[in-house]
Amino acid sequence: MEVQLQIRMNEKLFLRDPEQTELGKKIIRHSIQVIYKNGFELFTFKKLAEDIGTTEAGIYRYFENKHRLLIYITAWYWGWLQFRVVFNTNNIKEPSVKLKKIIQLLATTVVDDDKTIHINEDLLHQIIISEGSKAYLTKHVTEDNKEQLFKPYKDLCAVIADIILDFNPKYKYPRSLASSIIEIAHFQNFFKNNLPALTDFGQTKDELKVVAFLEDLVFSSIRKK
Amino acid sequence: MEVQLQIRMNEKLFLRDPEQTELGKKIIRHSIQVIYKNGFELFTFKKLAEDIGTTEAGIYRYFENKHRLLIYITAWYWGWLQFRVVFNTNNIKEPSVKLKKIIQLLATTVVDDDKTIHINEDLLHQIIISEGSKAYLTKHVTEDNKEQLFKPYKDLCAVIADIILDFNPKYKYPRSLASSIIEIAHFQNFFKNNLPALTDFGQTKDELKVVAFLEDLVFSSIRKK
DNA sequence: TTTAAATGATAGTAACACTATCATAAACAA
DNA sequence: TTGTTTATGATAGTGTTACTATCATTTAAA
Numbered sequence: 001m002e003v004q005l006q007i008r009m010n011e012k013l014f015l016r017d018p019e020q021t022e023l024g025k026k027i028i029r030h031s032i033q034v035i036y037k038n039g040f041e042l043f044t045f046k047k048l049a050e051d052i053g054t055t056e057a058g059i060y061r062y063f064e065n066k067h068r069l070l071i072y073i074t075a076w077y078w079g080w081l082q083f084r085v086v087f088n089t090n091n092i093k094e095p096s097v098k099l100k101k102i103i104q105l106l107a108t109t110v111v112d113d114d115k116t117i118h119i120n121e122d123l124l125h126q127i128i129i130s131e132g133s134k135a136y137l138t139k140h141v142t143e144d145n146k147e148q149l150f151k152p153y154k155d156l157c158a159v160i161a162d163i164i165l166d167f168n169p170k171y172k173y174p175r176s177l178a179s180s181i182i183e184i185a186h187f188q189n190f191f192k193n194n195l196p197a198l199t200d201f202g203q204t205k206d207e208l209k210v211v212a213f214l215e216d217l218v219f220s221s222i223r224k225k
Numbered sequence: 226m227e228v229q230l231q232i233r234m235n236e237k238l239f240l241r242d243p244e245q246t247e248l249g250k251k252i253i254r255h256s257i258q259v260i261y262k263n264g265f266e267l268f269t270f271k272k273l274a275e276d277i278g279t280t281e282a283g284i285y286r287y288f289e290n291k292h293r294l295l296i297y298i299t300a301w302y303w304g305w306l307q308f309r310v311v312f313n314t315n316n317i318k319e320p321s322v323k324l325k326k327i328i329q330l331l332a333t334t335v336v337d338d339d340k341t342i343h344i345n346e347d348l349l350h351q352i353i354i355s356e357g358s359k360a361y362l363t364k365h366v367t368e369d370n371k372e373q374l375f376k377p378y379k380d381l382c383a384v385i386a387d388i389i390l391d392f393n394p395k396y397k398y399p400r401s402l403a404s405s406i407i408e409i410a411h412f413q414n415f416f417k418n419n420l421p422a423l424t425d426f427g428q429t430k431d432e433l434k435v436v437a438f439l440e441d442l443v444f445s446s447i448r449k450k
Numbered sequence: 451t452t453t454a455a456a457t458g459a460t461a462g463t464a465a466c467a468c469t470a471t472c473a474t475a476a477a478c479a480a
Numbered sequence: 481t482t483g484t485t486t487a488t489g490a491t492a493g494t495g496t497t498a499c500t501a502t503c504a505t506t507t508a509a510a
Contacts (some may be wrong), residue, residue, distance in 0.1 A: 016487090023488075039364035044466065060468070130362050138354050139264035143417045154422040171437045172425065176413055179423040180442075183412050184405050191404060194366045197379045198404040200397065213398045217405070220445040220503065241456090248457075269497065280458065285499070457506070466497070479485075 007079040013072045014148045016062050025118040025218060026052050027062055028076075031069055036123045040070060040131045067138070071149050074135040077128050078152035079104065080121070082159060095167035100215060102160060107210045129186045157182065168222045172221040181214060188213065232304040241287050250343040251277050252287055253301075256294055256349045265295060266355040292363070296374050299360045302353050303377035306330065307384060308389045320392035325440060327385060332408040332435045354411045382407065393447045395397070402446060406439060412414045414439065 002175065004020065018024030032053045035043045043066060045059045052058075084105055089098040110125040136150060160181065161174035171177070181209040188210045191198040201209045231244065243249030255276045260268045268291060270284045276374060277283075288294040309330055314323040335350040369375065385406065386399035396402070413435045416423040426434045 015381070021487075041363065046466075055369075055491090056468080057470090057490085058488065061487080066468075133358060134362065136420065137359070137415070138266065147418055150420060154420070157423050173441065174425065175422070176416075176424045176438050177442070178425070179416060180405075180409050180413070183408065187408050188363070188401055190457085195361060195370055195375060195379070197400070198382050199401045200399065203399070213401050216398065217402070217442065217446050220448075223440050223445075246456075270499085271497075280460085281499080282459085283457065284500090288454080290498075451510100453497105453508100453510075455508075459503100460502085460506080462501080463499085464497100465499100466495105468494085468496100470493080471491085472489100474489075475487085475492105477484100479484080480482085 005080070005083065005148050007076055007083070009072065009075060009079075010148055010151065013068060013075060013149060014062055015060075015064060018072075021060060023052075023054060024062055026054075027059060027069075028073065029118045029120070030121055032123050032127060034074075035070070035127050035131060040066075040134055042216060067135075070131065071135045071144065073124065074128060074132050075149065076119070077124055077132070077150045078156050082152065082156040085156065085159060089163070094217070095163050098163050099160075099167065099218060101187070102163070102209055103181065103214045103218065105190065106182060107214055108207045129190050132186065133183075164222055168224050170224070171222045177218065181218060184217070185210065185214060230305070230308065232301055232308070234297065234300060234304075235373055235376065238293060238300060238374060239287055240285075240289060241296075247284060248277075248279060249287055251279075252284060252294075253298065254343045256344070257298060257345055257348050260295070260298075260352050260356060261311060265359055267437065269422075280431050284347055292360075295356065296360045298349065299353060299357050300374065300377045302349055302357070303343070305380050307377065307381040310381065310384060314388070320388050321444070323388050324392065324443060327388070328406065328410070328436055328439045328443065329406060332414065332439055333432045346428075354415050356412060358408075393449050394445045395449070404442065406443060409442075410435065410439060 009017075009019070011017070016024065018028050025128055027048070029064050031043075031048055034048045034051050037049065045056045045066060049059055063072065073153045085102055088101050088105060092098050092101070110121045136144070136153075138144070157175055160178035164171060164174040164177055188201070189207070192201045192207075192210065193205075196203055200213070234242075234244070236242070243253050256268075256273055259273045259276050263272065270281045270291060274281045274284055288297065310327055313326050313330060317326070333363065336345045361369070361378075363369070372388070382400060382403045385403035389399040389402060391395060402422050413424055413426070414432070417426045417435065418430075421428055425438070
């Protein structure tokens with residue numbers, strides 16, 4: 001039996017649903033590669049079109065602009081990550097074990113997931129680390145938020161916050177801690193590879209050090225005092 | 226007696242030193258306003274030139290491009306913040322008191338500093354929160370880093386890490402914790418105002434809640450166990 | 451007072467971020 | 481089968497952005 005994972009996306013993110021057509025799926029797959037290669041600032045629909053072998057106009061039929069496409073792929077990532085969190089913490093009773101699992105999922109390299117053929121999850125993870133925050137660090141974040149574009153991020157955050165409360169119902173900052181874990185996981189990963197002086201991990205490529213730092217931080221904070 | 230604060234900037238950041246001329250100082254002052262108003266993506270040298278009453282070519286004589294200008298003003302901010310940290314923790318013996326002071330400096334609204342006439346520190350602080358990370362989240366971060374463009378950030382981080390070690394010499398992640406404090410202070414502030422579901426601070430504009438969260442996080446982690 | 455440096459004014463180019471139009475190919479319905 | 485949507489391809493065009501270049505003029509330093 002083969003299981004295919006499909007993540008339902010907010011319809012306001014696109015003009016035409018990219019999951020429904022071949023070209024649409026190509027746009028998603030190739031956009032991840034082209035953003036990874038160029039960085040989001042130098043990423044253009046023209047480059048993407050050339051990579052796919054279509055024209056700019058073709059892309060514009062699916063996405064209003066490159067920023068919406070970025071929100072789309074980040075939203076997809078958050079939805080996918082939430083699935084993995086729920087899946088991997090299922091049947092675990094101990095909230096501490098769940099939290100450790102989550103930290104590991106957040107902070108370590110993604111292994112390409114066969115359940116989604118047209119998305120390279122490892123590249124996507126790298127993009128989220130260096131470009132993800134640009135999805136919401138804009139002047140129009142409030143309007144975008146009203147359209148629920150960041151719901152997958154907020155949902156994931158809520159799931160983690162609930163587990164934190166499960167561990168210690170008296171902890172006062174479950175959501176702030178949840179969003180901080182997510183952001184730190186990405187930032188420390190970026191710093192480790194690009195600005196190592198901002199970390200204690202040196203040039204060692206060992207992601208487990210980020211995990212150890214996060215575990216220490218989280219469990220120190222939420223332990224019952 | 227009047228004290229003027231001048232922060233020595235890396236010469237690679239500019240083509241002509243903006244501190245040395247009237248137009249240069251106008252570029253810095255107005256760029257903060259125009260970036261604040263438009264956000265960095267929609268900020269252009271043309272808009273800045275119009276705001277100042279000069280021409281695009283005039284700006285290009287000082288800065289290679291808008292990204293270098295962003296690095297310049299973020300670097301200035303880190304330099305200024307380090308000065309404030311050192312100044313405000315001077316003569317304090319207790320590292321815990323120092324750390325609380327630092328958290329407060331990082332997480333609360335800046336009061337405009339009269340020692341630098343041509344810079345509005347409150348606006349600058351707002352820009353750092355929403356645009357600051359874009360200075361290094363690029364494909365060319367490694368080359369920029371080789372030119373020492375992020376030294377002020379790294380220096381500030383080192384100062385904070387030293388105080389953390391002073392509090393607990395056995396703590397294993399002083400630099401990662403320092404950079405995390407800085408980033409969380411900004412992100413939680415941004416989330417509080419724009420994506421409140423990612424925090425526990427609701428729509429209350431009370432910055433002291435971010436301070437309380439950070440203090441709890443930091444002192445839980447670094448206390449001697 | 452001479453000379454150099456900084457600024458202003460203007461023009462120009464390649465790329466980017468779109469919008470519009472029309473032809474064709476594939477899918478689907480009568 | 482034919483007729484009709486629907487998706488795609490191909491091409492063109494517009495306004496803006498991100499620069500570079502040139503030359504005249506004003507301001508500051510020697």
